[in-house]
Amino acid sequence: MSSTSKAKATASDTVDQDVAEPDLRAGTTAVQNQIDLNDPGMTGREAVESSLAAQAE
Structure with missing residues (x-):
């Protein structure tokens, strides 16, 4: 059976x-x-059409 490990992301990983x-x-x-x-x-x-129609009211 194989095991997998997942590394946790830290703040220093993305800076x-x-x-x-x-x-x-x-x-x-x-x-x-x-x-x-x-x-x-x-x-x-x-979504855009709905927003424009609502503005026209």
């Missing part, structure tokens, strides 16, 4: 890693940041 995009929201508006793109029941397009 020196570069960030791909340090500010993901740079250049976006507050309205764009309010759109919930994490709704599993909607596509990204549907």
Whole structure:
């Protein structure tokens, strides 16, 4: 029987890693940041359309 070991990540493991995009929201508006793109029941397009329709009301 083989055993597997999992190393635990520590703070020092991630300190020196570069960030791909340090500010993901740079250049976006507050309205764009309010759109919930994490709704599993909607596509990204549907989420944007829903948000725009709500603003138009």
